[in-house]
Amino acid sequence: MRRFETTHPWLRSFDTDYLVHAPPRIWMILGEIKAKCEQLTGIPLMRQTADELYTVYLARGVLGTTAIEGNTLSEEDVRAHMEGKLKLPESKEYLKQEIDNILAEIRRMLSRRRRRKLPPWSTKEICRHNKVVLKDLELPDEETVPGEIRKHSVGVGRYRAVPAEDCNYLLEQLCKWLNSSNNDTNEDSRIPIGLVKAIAAHLYFAWIHPFGDGNGRTARLIEFRILIEADIPIPATLLPSNFYNQTRTEYARQLDRASQSGGKMDQFMEYAIRGFSEGLSEQLASIRSQHLQISWISYVHEQFQGMTGTAAKRRRNLVLALSEQDQPVPRSQIGEINPRIAREYANASQKMISRDLNYLIEMKLVERTIRGYRARKERMQAFLTSD
Structure with a gap:
């Protein structure tokens, strides 16, 4: 009998039977x-829009x-670093190294996924993740070796991880x-089951806590890989980390609660699933906003089609400039x-x-309000709304 069977009996088997008894609200x-x-x-x-979206969510996920x-x-620092523009004093260079390590592993997995060359899951592959996570970083103690399974006891808060020997x-x-x-x-259940599997694997790995350091980052890389394997859109695969x-205080509380519960993952699952759904809603809203802007620009150009001369060009540019403002311009x-x-x-x-301004108001491209002038981009909403 192995020691973990006494200390962590819920780890005797790995499964995702959470969905069997999940309440209707979770299925919804x-x-x-x-x-x-x-x-x-x-x-x-x-x-350009797709690249920008990818960069934004990559930066947020890695951060x-x-x-x-x-x-x-x-x-902003992470994005500047990704563009090679971030300058930090030597004492803070390790912050960039932490970012580089996660970026390197995410990009490697994405590249191999595109070429359909992701290797089967193995202890060696997971150890590799941890080795990259901790590359060139200061370690907490001499016992911790990047990419090597620990030989000593570790814990997080009240939680004691499984015995090193197991x-x-x-x-x-x-x-x-x-x-x-x-x-x-x-195909129909690939995304929802892939998400549940990713969250479950995150928890299982956190409970095992096999390394001396970097377990959290390694767990989130495992979660990321499962999400890309489930064919979840790439920007969305980075939503959980963000x-x-x-919600890092709640994240720590949920992990602690799951650890103290003897292997019950229901509350952590609901917390993570709801967060993922909310993140997707934000991404869709962002994309719709960009579509609205693109459609509006096209519409403005159509309204001025056939008009020549300096005045027409100036007025068109004024509408487009107002379109970029979040608030009415005095x-x-x-x-x-x-x-x-x-x-x-x-x-x-x-x-x-x-x-x-009066000409643009007559064209119904601009509106005058108490606070100033604004572009009437909402005219595009009817064309972009499907419900």
């Missing part, structure tokens, strides 16, 4: 998640998984379960919206500005 959320993922996949995006462990960089065995069992469950789902970071600031407008109205009289 999973159904919504499937529909949202299909919407994300089916929305046509310009290459999320490192920030939970104490990385203090901001999302870590290798339990990792092998976890990998056996992951490999055997890869072909258990049909959600855990945004009349006194119209000529200063952006450098281009400033140049075009540099020598303009107040009568010219008023004439241009």
Whole structure:
């Protein structure tokens, strides 16, 4: 009899029977998640927009998984670093290294997924994840070796991880379960079951806690790989890490509760599933906003089609400049919206500005409000709303 069978008896078997007894509300959320993922996949995006979306959520996801462990960089810092523009003092260089390690492993998995060359789950592969996570970082003690299963006892808060002597065995069992469950789902259930499997694997790994350091980041990489294997849209696969970071106090509380419950994952599951669904809603809202902007720009150009001359060009540029503003622009600031407008109205009289604004109001492209002037982008909503 192995020691973990006494200390952690719920780890005798790995499964995702959570769905067997999941309440109806969870099935409803999973159904919504499937529909949202299909919407994300089916929305046509310009290459620039798609690249921007990917970069935004990659930065958030990578930051999320490192920030939970104490990385203090901001999302803007991470994006600047990804572009090679972030400068930090030597004492903070390790913050960039933490980001680089996660980025390297995510990009490796994505590349291999695209080439259909992701290896089967194995203890060796999971150890590799941990080795990359801890590459060139200061370790907590001499006993911790990146990529090597611990030989000492560890714990997180009140939770004591499984005995060191059982870590290798339990990792092998976890990998056996992951490999055997890869072909258990049909196309219709691939996304919801893939999500549940990813969350369950995250919990199982956290309970085993097989390494001296980097277990949380390694668990979230495992979760990420399962999500890309379930064909969840790439930007969405990084949502869990971002959600855990945004709710890190609750994340720690849910992990602790699951650990103290003797292997019950119901509450952690609901917490993670709801967070994923909310993240998908935010992504869809962001994409719809970008579609609205693209459609509006096209519409404005159509309205000025056939019009020539300096005045038409100036008025068109003014509408587009107003379209980029989050709030109405006061009349006194119209000529200063952006450098281009400033140049075009540099020598303009107040009568010219008023004439241009009134012309655009008549075209129903601009509206005057108490706070100033705004573009009427909402006219595009009827064309973009399907419900």
